[in-house]
Amino acid sequence: xxxxxxxxxxxxxxxxxxxxxxxxxxxxxxxxxxxxxxxxxxxxxxxxxxxxxxxxxxxxxxxxxxxxxxxxxxxxxxxxxxxxxxxxxxxxxxxxxxxxxxxxxxxxxxxxxxxxxxxxxxxxxxxxxxxxxxxxxxxxxxxxxxxxxxxxxxxxxxxxxxxxxxxxxxxxxxxxxxxxxxxxxxxxxxxxxxxxxxxxxxxxxxxxxxxxxxxxxxxxxxxxxxxxxxxxxxxxxxxxxxxxxxxxxxxxxxxxxxxxxxxxxxxxxxxxxxxxxxxxxxxxxxxxxxxxxxxxxxxxxxxxxxxxxxxxxxxxxxxxxxxxxxxxxxxxxxxxxxxxxxxxxxxxxxxxxxxxxxxxxxxxxx
Ligand SMILES: *Cc1c(COP(=O)(O)O)cnc(C)c1O
Numbered sequence: 001x002x003x004x005x006x007x008x009x010x011x012x013x014x015x016x017x018x019x020x021x022x023x024x025x026x027x028x029x030x031x032x033x034x035x036x037x038x039x040x041x042x043x044x045x046x047x048x049x050x051x052x053x054x055x056x057x058x059x060x061x062x063x064x065x066x067x068x069x070x071x072x073x074x075x076x077x078x079x080x081x082x083x084x085x086x087x088x089x090x091x092x093x094x095x096x097x098x099x100x101x102x103x104x105x106x107x108x109x110x111x112x113x114x115x116x117x118x119x120x121x122x123x124x125x126x127x128x129x130x131x132x133x134x135x136x137x138x139x140x141x142x143x144x145x146x147x148x149x150x151x152x153x154x155x156x157x158x159x160x161x162x163x164x165x166x167x168x169x170x171x172x173x174x175x176x177x178x179x180x181x182x183x184x185x186x187x188x189x190x191x192x193x194x195x196x197x198x199x200x201x202x203x204x205x206x207x208x209x210x211x212x213x214x215x216x217x218x219x220x221x222x223x224x225x226x227x228x229x230x231x232x233x234x235x236x237x238x239x240x241x242x243x244x245x246x247x248x249x250x251x252x253x254x255x256x257x258x259x260x261x262x263x264x265x266x267x268x269x270x271x272x273x274x275x276x277x278x279x280x281x282x283x284x285x286x287x288x289x290x291x292x293x294x295x296x297x298x299x300x301x302x303x304x305x306x307x308x309x310x311x312x313x314x315x316x317x318x319x320x321x322x323x324x325x326x327x328x329x330x331x332x333x334x335x336x337x338x339x340x341x342x343x344x345x346x347x348x349x350x351x352x353x354x355x356x357x358x359x360x361x362x363x364x365x366x
Pocket of ligand 1: 221
C-alpha cells in the first residue's frame with residue numbers, strides 16, 4: 001500500500017473532535033537525569049527483605065485470569081486504612097487521574113461546568129475538555145489563598161457540576177483555609193472534590209467530614225506515598241454517586257499485580273510511614289536552605305514539594321542550569337500568571353537535596 005499522509009491528515013481533520021485536536025498531550029520529559037525532582041515521587045526504594053517478601057507474594061498470582069473486577073479485598077483493606085465512615089462508598093481508579101476522568105464522564109456533557117482555583121492540577125482541566133465540559137478557573141490570591149468572593153461569585157454564575165479543591169494544592173503546596181472550603185461546599189450546587197493526593201505529608205484531612213456535607217467527595221492516591229508505579233487512586237463519597245461513577249468504570253481497571261502489590265504495601269504501612277516522615281524532615285531542611293539563597297522565595301508547603309519564586313528572569317536560567325548539572329525539577333514559569341518566575345522542586349533524599357542546593361547556589365550566585 002502506498003503511503004498517503006495527506007489522506008491520513010484529512011481523515012484526522014474531518015473526524016477528530018475539534019476540542020481534542022486543539023489540545024496537546026500531557027507532556028512528560030523522556031530524558032534521564034541523575035537526580036529526578038520533578039514529579040513528586042517518593043525517592044526511597046524498599047528494604048531488601050520487603051522486596052523479597054513482595055516477590056514471593058507475586059509468585060502466587062496468576063495473570064492468565066482477569067482480576068477481581070471490584071477489587072473486594074483491596075477495597076476492604078483501603079476502607080480500614082482510610083478510616084472511612086461505613087455509610088460512604090469507595091471506588092478505585094488506575095491512579096486518581098482515572099477517577100478525575102470518570103467523574104467528568106459521569107457528570108459531563110455540553111453545558112456542564114468544572115470549576116477550580118488556579119494555579120491548580122492540570123488534569124482537572126484536561127478531563128473537563130475530554131468530556132466536552134466547560135472549565136472555569138478562578139485565580140487564587142497572590143499569597144495562593146482561595147479568593148472566596150471570586151469563588152462564590154463564579155459558583156453562583158456558572159453553577160458548576162464539579163468543583164476541585166486540592167488539599168494541599170498542587171503546584172502551590174499550601175492548605176486552603178477550612179472555613180473558606182466550608183463556604184464553598186455550602187454554596188456549591190454540585191459536587192466538591194477535596195483532592196488529598198498529598199495526604200501523607202499534610203497532617204490534615206477531610207475524611208471525617210464525609211457525610212457532614214452531602215456534596216463532599218474525597219480523592220486519595222497511593223502515588224505520592226511511594227507507589228506511583230502501581231497506579232492506584234480512591235474516590236470516597238455518598239454511595240449513590242459512587243454507584244453512578246462505577247457505571248462508567250471499565251470492569252478490570254485495577255490489574256491483578258496492582259491489587260496484590262497494594263495489599264502487600266498496606267501490610268507494610270510502617271515502612272511507608274518511615275519514608276514519608278523522612279521526606280517531611282527533608283522538606284523542612286530544604287525550605288531552610290532555600291530561604292538562605294539570594295533572590296529566592298520558597299513558599300510554605302504541606303506536600304512533598306516546594307514552590308519557589310525566583311528573581312525575575314532567573315527561573316529559566318536556573319531550570320536549564322540544573323538540567324545541565326543532571327537535575328530535573330519543574331519549571332512553572334512558562335505557565336505565567338501567578339506562576340511567573342516559579343519553580344517546583346520535589347523533596348528528595350538528603351543526598352539529592354544537598355547536591356541540588358550546591359548546584360542552585362552555584363547558579364544563583366553565578
Ligand atoms: C499527583 C496528583 C494526582 C494524581 O495522582 P495519581 O498518580 O494519578 O494517583 C491527583 N491530584 C493531584 C493534586 C496531584 O498532584
